Amino acid sequence: MATPMLAADRVSKIYRTPNGQEVTAVADLSLTVDEGEFICIVGASGCGKSTLINMFAGFIQPTRGVVTLHGKPITTIEPRCGMMFQQYVLFPWKTVRHNVEYPLALRGVSRSQRRKIAQRFIDMVQLTDFGDRYPAELSGGMQQRASLARLLAGDPEVLLMDEPFAALDAMTRQVLQEELLNIQDKSGKTILFITHNLDEALTLGDRIIVLSSRPGRVKAIIENTLPRPRHVSAQLSPEYLALKARLWAEVEEEVNRHVQSQQAEK
Numbered sequence: 678m679a680t681p682m683l684a685a686d687r688v689s690k691i692y693r694t695p696n697g698q699e700v701t702a703v704a705d706l707s708l709t710v711d712e713g714e715f716i717c718i719v720g721a722s723g724c725g726k727s728t729l730i731n732m733f734a735g736f737i738q739p740t741r742g743v744v745t746l747h748g749k750p751i752t753t754i755e756p757r758c759g760m761m762f763q764q765y766v767l768f769p770w771k772t773v774r775h776n777v778e779y780p781l782a783l784r785g786v787s788r789s790q791r792r793k794i795a796q797r798f799i800d801m802v803q804l805t806d807f808g809d810r811y812p813a814e815l816s817g818g819m820q821q822r823a824s825l826a827r828l829l830a831g832d833p834e835v836l837l838m839d840e841p842f843a844a845l846d847a848m849t850r851q852v853l854q855e856e857l858l859n860i861q862d863k864s865g866k867t868i869l870f871i872t873h874n875l876d877e878a879l880t881l882g883d884r885i886i887v888l889s890s891r892p893g894r895v896k897a898i899i900e901n902t903l904p905r906p907r908h909v910s911a912q913l914s915p916e917y918l919a920l921k922a923r924l925w926a927e928v929e930e931e932v933n934r935h936v937q938s939q940q941a942e943k
């Protein structure tokens with residue numbers, strides 16, 4: 678069997694709080710992601726989604742088990758796995774253009790090349806006329822677009838996206854989802870995308886991984902049989918509704934378990 682692009686092999690993550698308590702965020706979790714796949718991860722709040730993606734980025738290390746990129750353990754911040762967060766993290770003192778150029782500057786790309794490459798990604802996310810603006814001058818949707826352009830300019834092999842569109846209004850979110858699908862079609866990038874939104878998962882993901890409530894384990898893997906391109910209009914088809922019902926049934930159980938465990942802790 679070919680080595681998967683990304684894998685988690687029996688991974689557990691136990692945090693220790695400042696008062697000495699242990700919190701098992703992820704337990705014995707295994708999954709594989711193949712090159713070019715678009716994977717969505719859904720699960721109740723606090724079930725360990727960010728923990729998992731942070732391990733793939735190399736920001737934190739598993740307590741047990743191993744996460745790998747091309748079969749090699751990820752033991753430090755992994756530049757081949759680029760991360761995008763829920764809130765934009767642009768440098769406020771740099772213009773959009775200089776933010777997007779930043780990962781290129783880190784790699785020592787010349788100034789003129791940097792400018793050319795950055796412009797391509799600024800155009801791709803439809804910010805052509807906003808390159809010289811500062812983040813504070815942009816709307817939330819535009820700031821996330823600029824973050825996406827910067828992520829793409831870094832040319833990571835894997836895009837790790839932790840609820841990147843969660844703070845956006847529904848319409849902007851829909852437009853960005855379609856843009857991301859287009860970008861993935863063209864670039865063939867591997868994407869691991871966390872979301873709470875089942876419609877978002879079904880629009881974007883080729884496979885949808887449902888995690889159990891804490892500690893996170895893989896509860897179900899749902900193949901998205903809806904054909905690409907998955908335009909929003911697909912959400913009206915009977916196949917879509919059937920898939921959404923299946924997905925909701927898996928998620929609902931975990932959300933209820935999560936609510937019950939929170940009540941028990943009170």
Ligand SMILES: Nc1ncnc2c1ncn2[C@@H]1O[C@H](COP(=O)(O)OP(=O)(O)OP(=O)(O)O)[C@@H](O)[C@H]1O
Pocket residue numbers: 692693694700701702720721722723724725726727728729891
């Ligand atoms: N640094 C930390 N120290 C102690 N506990 C932590 C730490 N980071 C996360 N946790 C706990 O681990 C569990 C999983 O957190 P995580 O942020 O991975 O969840 P999540 O699925 O991303 O949640 P959400 O959907 O709300 O973003 C939670 O119970 C959280 O409180």
Ligand SMILES: [Mg+2]
Pocket residue numbers: 726727728839
């Ligand atoms: Mg999270």
